[in-house]
Amino acid sequence: MITRNANGATSTAGSGNGAREIAIAVEHLTVSYGPTPALLDVNLQIPAGLLVGVIGPNGSGKSTLIKAILGFVRADFGEVKLFGEPAEKAKGRVAYVPQRGSVDWDFPITVQEVALMGRYGQRRWWQDRTHADYAAADAALEMVRMSEFRHRQIGQLSGGQQQRVFMARAMAQGADILLLDEPFAGVDAATERAILDVLERTRAAGKTLVVVHHDLATAAEYFDRIVLLKQRLFAFGPPERVLKPELLAEVYEGKLRAFMDLAE
């Protein structure tokens, strides 16, 4: 049995980090939608400034973990702390990039308006948006090289461009923590590269990124730390410690063979 308990898993992560600030602390988190928990007693301490991948089989609670950190789903038990504060007090410090499939791409909204959404948290509800908001949105679009499309409706973009618009929104928000739900799903190799490039530049700016990822074959290459999840936390640490065949066999059960072929 490998790092099954919470302490074992987190201690793997702790080594080699020095005294990094803890950006996200998840403590005894249990979330359920019915009798079966989506997350069970998850304990996790993610240091600031890292690019972290969350992997696990389908339905293993990856998206739920993201939504719990965002405060969108209510925890049955446990809590999430962001930079040492309860998550409710850190509203706006977390930005979210939704899964492509969960966005209504026919919604009447332009690229620029989506980027401006990132600034909503900066204004009280009666305040109009300012030049600073437009400047921040434009700068963010520039960073992901989407400026020329700013007046397009979001449905009129390619898959990779759509992904980059939501990256821009997260940038404009100026959040310290970015949560991304499957940003690489359904994009071609060149786009995947481009998105990864944006992620790496964001990390270089000192942000903490947590990315739900489905492709085991690229996980080791992309991420500093990996969260291996299936309802419970199975491991958290550097890729070489987490992506071990025996650990993956336990989490992925029968579905592992495909991965082993890939890894060859």
Next chain:
Amino acid sequence: MYQAIVDFHSANPHLVKVLIAGTLVSLVCGVIGCFIVLRRMAFLGDALSHAMLAGVVVGYLVMKLVTGQEAHALAMLLGSIVAALITVVMIGFISRVSRIKEDSAIGIMYTGVFAVGGLLASLFADKIHIDLVHFVTGNVLVVRDSDLWMMAWVAVIVISVVLLFFRHLQLVSFDPVMAASLGIPVLLFDYVLTTCTALVVVSGVTIVGVILVVGLLVIPASTAYLLCDRLSRMLVVSALLGVSSFLLGYWFSEAINVAPGSAVVLAGCVQFLIVLVIAPRYGLIADWLRRRQAVPQQVVEDILGSLLRANEPNVHVGSVAKYVVGGHSRIRRALATLDRQGLLRLSGDTISLTPAGEKEGQRLMRAHRLWETYLEHVGTPADELHDRAHQLEHVHDEATLDYLDDKLGHPLRDPHGAEIPQDVVHVVPGAVISAAQLRQGTHATVEEAGPAAAARGLAPGMHIIAGPRVADDTLWTFELPSGQRVELDHHTTDEITVRLADKPDDNPADQPRSASS
């Protein structure tokens, strides 16, 4: 101007009332309708309007019994809103706690609450004087002052909410997860929208009745949805379309003397159908034009293929037409599109490939010939090879071609003996590639060599020249700087990565260019 309005009013006091009522109601219906359409809640509007009956009756009864007032407008309004909210909560409750899905839950609850209203209305028929027919079909012609005040208040409240909380409503409708992460109370705004819908429905029922009120909500908003790419504009356009459908419908009903409610909704429908056809981006004509303009991938590939095979700088349009399926105008259109994309130059009736077009053509020819080789490899009869490959060559993304090329051992010739063009996407000056992709005569510098290759004398930094393939093209030969020649198998060669020279002049290997089919 003002005097004109006053004169008009004193001449037709009732008409002015009708116009104000209809304009107010159709305007707010258009605004709230946008959210209903975007959030896919059309059925909810229906449910709310039916639930209203119970609320109206209860409100009426309570005021009658408590204060003795008949048909107290505010009480009936409050009753309607309460009934609507109860219905919504019950719908959510049922679909959450049982296996009943939301659409069925809506069907159950709104007919149930409507039935309660009908029952109460007939039970206390002697105490309350509600015209049920009026309630079901509505009638703008009998609008009272109290109704008018109610509509005005609804309009003020709803429009204020939308203006003040536009960003919140937009975000909650578009991306509730992000809204929650910013601390926006998503559930509260859901109820705010539901309450606004209930208010709007209550005022709409007066004009068009329970059955048609959904049309007032959904039709102008859907029409605007076809026209707008921004929510803010959609709200304005939808409101204007709502008002215009009311004015048109009302004028029409007066002209031929029919029920105004039906005429108003019908006018909205006609507006919708017209826009559905002519909308500049999302209309049927635009869609048809787009599809007509789009050149099928197959035609593009056939044109490039035939130009490449012709292998001369200037080709006449007529000789391309022989190889391409489709009429003359279709080919012309395809050629014009390819010209715009920079793949060929079309001047009069002569066509010449640009370098980009030649490259794309090479790629497609490579796809065809790799597929033919693959098909032969898996045992497809020789007489089917070409046709099947012709179907499959349209699957030609780079990953597929790389897979085929590697699996087939980087073949040089297809089953007909024609040369397979070199990979023009990866094999470019300065690129790092597998040594197995090198063709005879190409110079390259070794970047990495696997253990088997290292044992044969290859080392990083070494300059090598690819020699001919031997042993039925299964062995690669390379000339090392020492002048020594090594023969390596596929696996060993694959483990060598090489960098191609930066300038094409340093690389004397000519790009294979075959004229045979």
